[in-house]
Amino acid sequence: MIRIGIDVGGTNTDAVLIEAGAVRHAVKTATTADVMGGIVATLGRLLAESAVEGRAVGAVMIGTTHFTNAVVQRRGLARTAGIRISLPAARTLPPFIDWPADLRAVVAGPTFLVRGGYEVDGQPIAPFDADAVRAAARAIRADGTRAVAVTGAFSPLNADQEEKAAAILAEEWPEAQVTRSHELGRIGLLARENVSLLNAALGPMATHTVAAFRDALAGAGIAAPLFITQNDGTVVTADEAAAYPVRSFASGPTNSLRGAAFLSGLDRALVVDVGGTTSDVGSLVAGFPREANNVVEVGGVRTLFRMPDLLSIGLGGGTLCDPADPNRIGPVSVGFRLTERARVFGGPDLTATDVAVAAGLVELGDRDKVAGLDAGYVRAAVARMHAMIADAVDRMKSDAEPVPLVAVGGGAFLVPDALPGVSEVVRVPHQGVANALGAAIAQVSGEVDQIFRDLPREQAMARARELAEARAVRAGADAGSLKLVEMEDIPLAYLPGNSLRVRARVVGDVA
Amino acid sequence: MPGAAFQLTERDLEDFATGAWILGTGGGGDPYFSLLEAKQHLAAGRTVTVVDPLSLPDDALVACVGQMGAPLAKQEKLCDGDVIASTIPMMEKHLGRKFDAVMLWEVGGNNGFQAILSGLILGLPVVDCDAMGRAFPQADMTTFAICDLPAYPWTMVDIRRNSLIFTEAENWTWMEKMTRRVCTVFGASAATCKAPRTGEEVKRGSCLHTLSWALSIGRTVRAARAAHADPIAAVVAAEGGLVLFRGKVTDVMRRATDGWLRGRVTIEGLDGDQGESMAIDFQNEFSVAWRGDKPAATVPDLICLLDSASGEAIGTETVRYGQRVTVIALPAPAILTTPKGLQHVGPRAFGFDLDFHSVFPARSA
Incomplete structure (x- = not known):
């Protein structure tokens, strides 16, 4: 089967076409203001350059940062109502209690606590108060709020009260889009409710985004099923993703790690993904990202997701270097303006990429533009960057034994060939599109x-x-x-x- | 000379939560929800004053409050402060006398906050002491039991305000048996006001200054994190503790027996402990740490499992495969390591045929 993986990032839109488990072609284009137009153009290029017709494609997997960015940047989120079924338990900490004030200001709609929910042993906390849910549904309708999250105590154990509440909402307020918390998983009322509220708030935007992805596929002549990647490195159908956008929050780093596993053939390794602004170090265990121990916050909201354990440092291809001091590197970066700002591209700023070109680590732009850099400065700055990466890698290591390190991302040339505690630095073809590849193989x-x-x-x-x-x-x-x-x-x-x-x-x- | 009374600030509450979760030795529940609620009370203008137990008149009457039950139940029902606070007027009515202050039953985990929430809601001062100096799974594992103080009366309330008063019990073991049975009926969680104590009994029969202890551990962690230093090394240095082991969790075996969560965590060594392994047995809280077949630390020394990077405590219900952890020991309050103390909280009280040898030599029994 021919599959296409797409990674829509803030800087680049990457696409890769795989067939029978091997990469056939990859393209990288700058993400445009018109994101969907960019996807259509990228797909068009990918198909044309690999001489594949749209109808031959069996599946398309898209990894996107749209949903997590919406939360982080507090935009495109719907005003959301919350109904919690738990009284007389869980009264003093109402919905949205531990949200950052600015996010709460954008999202928090009316909230209601009603009697019901279950004990840990399955007995009801109190009889389910259908009348109170009906009154809440009418109040939510009067408020004009469409996005609604319903959270019942111990609903992962018994979901029937959440289902009843959703049915009442459907009767009283047919336009309501309801997220039921048991669909999103784990035990832990407050965190599950947070995730449900976020999910409901993202609903309209997710529906719109997925529809636009579909249009983009149709525009490129592809009729194959569309899948969206999730936090855990797997994919769901586009309809599932539109209904549960929160599950796609951390797909970027996950896809990059999965892509690195695929490209290197290693299922146990450290991975460093050097982008334009940061380097992210993660760890592969059995081919999947090692997950972080801690409670994961998204845009300042406590959730119950398991996310890849990543260490981010402020070093990427666009990172600014102080021309007066080779040890002062970053964390500020020119980001996606690298091709305007970096010296090798005729710009005024000295970036990590310029230093790498001067040191002969990579060929990019016009090398003559950095020929005047002092050789001692270049040596010292490169040594400093290598030390930064070595330190990050060491901090992410959990084995004393040397492990291989896979270097991916557009700035992978900044990774030294040898590091303490690393058995081998593995460089792979297509390392610049590891994210899209991680999506394609999901x-x-x-x-x-x-x-x-x-x-x-x-x-x-x-x-x-x-x-x-x-x-x-x-x-x-x-x-x-x-x-x-x-x-x-x-x-x-x-x-x-x-x-x-x-x-x-x-x-x-x-x- | 007793220390001066002081009011808890929002920052104090956060630091207390961090320290109390470490002193929970794996049990007692995550203090997050109660911390959130306590902050709400502060924001609403309520205050709580901490007083030194040594400043109490001998005839002062002190309430002692705590939650019972499964941390898991509280993850869904949360832990509303007015429920715990309601156990105090109920006891006052039974006694026909008002309380002068409220003390902590168990400083470790979420239970210390129950006294703080009661203080915030009822306006009672909180006494800087508790009856465990850490967390333990049973009521007969307390300094009050060690000192043979009476185990009754108890008041007990659930979220529906179903309530009971246990007017008499032959001893702490019977009180534990009766109340645990009711706790199960209540949905695996209940708020309790334990046997009231006089000022004299508090001074003689509790672990003194343990609220301050948790607070100071939390402050150490905060300062280390702010300085990008290792919070675990900082706690060990500040508290005279000991790093027992560093490694990665490779197995967690749990079984529910007689209403407790029992089991064993196995950790494979990293860094200096490469090639070795440590196993830690638990009954709600960590009880015995083993290096091979030799005990490396036992109750009542505190065995704390911490996230190696953040220094945050990890509970027996939440520890899982792959976590990178550091096991540390902290010295137990002296009353727990006396011969009478060890009858109640030594390894044999947890079913291990072992003598207690403290990892802190000066204190060895």
């Missing part, structure tokens, strides 16, 4: 995190696996290719009988 996943009662451990785990598999198939996976990649069970304290919380994740190939 598989489909399904996950559950649920509490099972009065089931033997084996049966509970088998049931969790079935549910995860059903989710994966619904998300577009080929049922025959599903593999279990994660299974974790936690017996619950303080409960009679057998209560087991099971988390299972499966991945499979795109059907």
Whole structure:
């Protein structure tokens, strides 16, 4: 099957075409103000240069920073209402409580706490108050707010009250777009509610963005199914992505790490992705990014996502160097204006790229423009940049034994050929489009995190696996290719009988 | 000479949360929600004063409050402060007498905040002491039990305001059994006001200045992070602690038994501990750390599992495969390491046929 992976970044839109698991062609174009026009143009170039017709393409995978940028930059977000079903529990910390004030000002609509929800052992906290939900739905309609998040206590254990609330909303306010928290996963009311509110706030924008992606594909003559990449390095169908945009928050770094794994053939390695402004160091374990330990904040909001563990330092191809002091490098960067600002391109600024060209690490622009740089300065500045990368790599290492380091990204020439604790610096073809490649090779996943009662451990785990598999198939996976990649069970304290919380994740190939 | 009373600031609350989570030794629950609520009270103009236990008159009447139950239940039901605060007037009504102050039951984890929230809501001063000096899973693992102070009465309330008063119990073990059974019925969480204490009993029978202890640990972590220094090294240096092991979690085995979360974390060594491994057994909290088949540290010494990079504490319900962790030991309050103390909180109280040998030689039993 021919697949296309696209990475829409702030600076570049990259696209790669793969066939039978090998890269056939890749293109890199500057992201334009008209993002969709840029995608159409990129796709057109990719198909023309690789002599493939649009109808021969089997699937298109897009990785995008649209959704996370919307939250970080507080734009394109819908005013959102919240209904929490938990009273008399969880009264004192209302929805939006731990959000940054500026984001709350943009997103927070009316919020309602109603009686209901479940205890950890499955008994109701209180009878579900349908009348209160109906009153809330009418108030939300009167307010004109369409985006609504519904969060019930222990809904991952029993979702029926969230479903009832969504049905009442549909009756009373047919234009409401409702996110039900149990669809987004984990135990932890406040963080799950935060994610649900963010998801609802992103709804209209996600629907619009995915529709525009579809139009772009149609514009390039491609009728193949569209998938969007997610935080965990897998993809979902475009419809799923439009319904759950929060799951695509961290797909950029994830795709880059997955692409590096594919290009290098290594499934255990460190990866450094040198961009225009930063270098991001991550770690591959079994071909997937190692996840961060900590609670992950997106735009200042606490979520329950697992995101790749990354260390970012202020060193990229566009990073400014102080001509008077070779040890003063960054963190300010000329970013995407490299081709206007850097000396090798006739600009006034001395950048990391200029120093690299002067040192003969890369051929870019006009080398004569940096011929006047003092050789001692160049040596010292290169040594400083190498030390910065070496330090970041060392901090991300979790094994004392030397590990390979895969260097990717447009500024990979800044990575030295030898570093302490690194067995080998691996340079790969197509390293500049690792992100798009990570998207192109992505598989489909399904996950559950649920509490099972009065089931033997084996049966509970088998049931969790079935549910995860059903989710994966619904998300577009080929049922025959599903593999279990994660299974974790936690017996619950303080409960009679057998209560087991099971988390299972499966991945499979795109059907 | 008792220390001066002081008011808790928002920054103090944050530092206390950081320190208390470390002193939780894996249990007691993440203090995040209660920290958020306490900040709301401050923002609404409420204040809370911390007083030195040594300044209490002998006949002062001190309430002692704490939450019981599974941290997991609180992740969904949260932990509203007015529920814990309601246990205090209920006890006053039963006693026919007003409290002069409220003390912490358990400084580790989320429970220290229950006294602070009660203080904020009811306007009671908070006494700088607790009955564990860390976190423990059972009511009979307290300094009050060690000192043979009465275990009753208790008041106990759930989120629906279902409530009970336990007017009498033969001993702390029976109180523990009865209340745990009710806690399960309440949905695995309950707010309690434990047996009231006089000022004299507090001075004689509690771990003194443990609120300040948590506060100072939190301040150490904050200062180290601000200076981009290693927060774990800073805590160990400031508290006379010991780094036991550095590594990566390679296995977590958990099982629920008799209402507790028991299990074992296995860590493979990194850096100086490369090639070795450490296993830590837990019953809600970490109880015994093993290097091979030899105990490296046991209760009541504090065994704390921290994120190697951030220095943040990691709980027994949240520790998971792949985390890079540092195991440290902190010295236990002296009352816990006395022969009577060890009967209640030594390794044998947790079912291990081991003598207590402190990793801090001067304190060895």
